[in-house]
Amino acid sequence: MVKKKASIRIFLxxxxxxxxxWITVVLIPFIYGLFITFTDWNGLSMDYNFIGFDNYxxxxxxxxxxxxxxxxxxxxxxxxxxxxxxxxxxxxxLTCKIKGQNLFRMGFFTPNIIGGIILGxxxxxxxxxxxxxxxxxxxxxxxxxxxxxxxxxxxxxxIIVTTWQMSGYLMVIYIAGLINVxxxxxxxxxxxxxxxxxxxxxxxxxxxxxxxxxxxxxxxxRTFMAFDINxxxxxxxxxxxxxxxxxxxYQTAFSNMKFGLGQAQAVVLFIIVAIISIIQVTVSRRGxxxx
Amino acid sequence: MKKQKSFTYLILITxxxxxxxxxxxxxxxxxxxxxxxxxxxxxxxxxxNLDNYKEAxxxxxxxxSFKNTLIISVSxxxxxxxxxxxxxxxxxxxDWKINKFLFMLLVVSMVAPFQVYMIPLVKIFGGTLGMSNKxxxxxxxxxxxxxxxxxxxxRGFLNSIPKELDEAALIDGCSMEKxxxxxxxxxxxPIMVTVMVFVGLGSWNEYLMTSLFLTKxxxxxxSIAAFTFLTNRSADYSPMMAGLxxxxxxxxxxxxxxxxxxxxxxxxxxxxx
Numbered sequence: 127m128v129k130k131k132a133s134i135r136i137f138l139x140x141x142x143x144x145x146x147x148w149i150t151v152v153l154i155p156f157i158y159g160l161f162i163t164f165t166d167w168n169g170l171s172m173d174y175n176f177i178g179f180d181n182y183x184x185x186x187x188x189x190x191x192x193x194x195x196x197x198x199x200x201x202x203x204x205x206x207x208x209x210x211x212x213x214x215x216x217x218x219x220l221t222c223k224i225k226g227q228n229l230f231r232m233g234f235f236t237p238n239i240i241g242g243i244i245l246g247x248x249x250x251x252x253x254x255x256x257x258x259x260x261x262x263x264x265x266x267x268x269x270x271x272x273x274x275x276x277x278x279x280x281x282x283x284x285i286i287v288t289t290w291q292m293s294g295y296l297m298v299i300y301i302a303g304l305i306n307v308x309x310x311x312x313x314x315x316x317x318x319x320x321x322x323x324x325x326x327x328x329x330x331x332x333x334x335x336x337x338x339x340x341x342x343x344x345x346x347x348r349t350f351m352a353f354d355i356n357x358x359x360x361x362x363x364x365x366x367x368x369x370x371x372x373x374x375x376y377q378t379a380f381s382n383m384k385f386g387l388g389q390a391q392a393v394v395l396f397i398i399v400a401i402i403s404i405i406q407v408t409v410s411r412r413g414x415x416x417x
Numbered sequence: 418m419k420k421q422k423s424f425t426y427l428i429l430i431t432x433x434x435x436x437x438x439x440x441x442x443x444x445x446x447x448x449x450x451x452x453x454x455x456x457x458x459x460x461x462x463x464x465x466n467l468d469n470y471k472e473a474x475x476x477x478x479x480x481x482s483f484k485n486t487l488i489i490s491v492s493x494x495x496x497x498x499x500x501x502x503x504x505x506x507x508x509x510x511x512d513w514k515i516n517k518f519l520f521m522l523l524v525v526s527m528v529a530p531f532q533v534y535m536i537p538l539v540k541i542f543g544g545t546l547g548m549s550n551k552x553x554x555x556x557x558x559x560x561x562x563x564x565x566x567x568x569x570x571x572r573g574f575l576n577s578i579p580k581e582l583d584e585a586a587l588i589d590g591c592s593m594e595k596x597x598x599x600x601x602x603x604x605x606x607p608i609m610v611t612v613m614v615f616v617g618l619g620s621w622n623e624y625l626m627t628s629l630f631l632t633k634x635x636x637x638x639x640s641i642a643a644f645t646f647l648t649n650r651s652a653d654y655s656p657m658m659a660g661l662x663x664x665x666x667x668x669x670x671x672x673x674x675x676x677x678x679x680x681x682x683x684x685x686x687x688x689x690x
Binding site: 151233234236403 | 426428432454459501504515533562594640665672
């Protein structure tokens, strides 16, 4: 009896406060959000109607949503490839007994401590003024017109900024993986006459497989949810050419005042991210067994 | 061999310059007038002209936004630490069924992107409860959103602290609260630094969630102030860039002193989460 009372006291003191906050901020909004997707609520009026699965139907019948989904795939895929290649390359160089490793690491990591909104604006100035003026001075036509006003190049601008930001981040994870590669294995390979490429291809890369898995999935989920840079660098423009999924949800809800539809789009995004996470867990489990 | 080494350094330094050049261009142009900037963004400023900073400070309401950002990030970080570490302690020490169930719920919820909660949160806190334009709303929501991740990391760390330690204290007549605050909490310092850096930096840079609740000039954070300043586009670019520098300065100074902890915190935070 005494023990049970004591347990309840501990539960109330230690568990309830955190759970109360979490339930009110995460659980209730999540359930309420599912409820909203079955209504035609506009966010302002008091009344709404139940419309069944109409919102979900509209999500997939809406061409602009499918378009933004495609753009997100393109953006995500390119950013994942480029930022991982660059991050891995820097990590490989930095783990080769380089002096001032810490200083380099700190420099490459800097973009990650600054919020996406401010980073986006910094690059806004770079693309709009610095690069164009570089184009004029050097006579390279490609740079003369701002990337951000050209529907074809605006996406490239987004990918550049994302790669620039994330590769420093991935570099840190790759360095941690590379440091753990046993030195005697590398030395043995050197004695056998392996050059730098063979050492990377046959020893280092296979031994940092788990870091690669982490980095790839981290970049996929991050790029699928990207919002801040999308807003401050291109604001979805020019002519909606860079409107990606997170930004699209925001627009649907808060510019077009279609809360039910916006929430249904958010649920679709949630399902995509959940599927990616499930794949990640299975892939990394399988890797562990083999290793 | 030596040639190869200097070639490596050359590549590294070139790469680093490309990485850092946006910040360099940003800073040198804040000392110029807008005309000088548009004419040639690469030229060095003629003098350290601080007019742009003065104008940015005035238009961004810098001191107010700075204060708001500081209040929000410090409160979110501290309160998150208290609530999450306490619940994680009981999760790690008591294998009650309800604990297992609650912990599983928290872990599963980490998968969901913020966009799923965004609209309902605005409706509930902004609409029904009328809590818009209050810093406390952003702090409360911020804590709620970061709890799963912090609990996950704290619990993992606590599992590695031997149970015999608290059992000894309990036998000596210490209550569970006392054991936690006097004995366990001090041992959690390394993981706390990691979590606090991650939560603190995240909340300092937060834009989307904050922008949904804080719209008045008096309640703006630095991110929102920078955003509003830059969207009301006049053609006056130099003060805008000074505004951006003001926005990143506090965090850069912080970074210079604690770079090791910050890099570790940011990276470990999301790798384990």
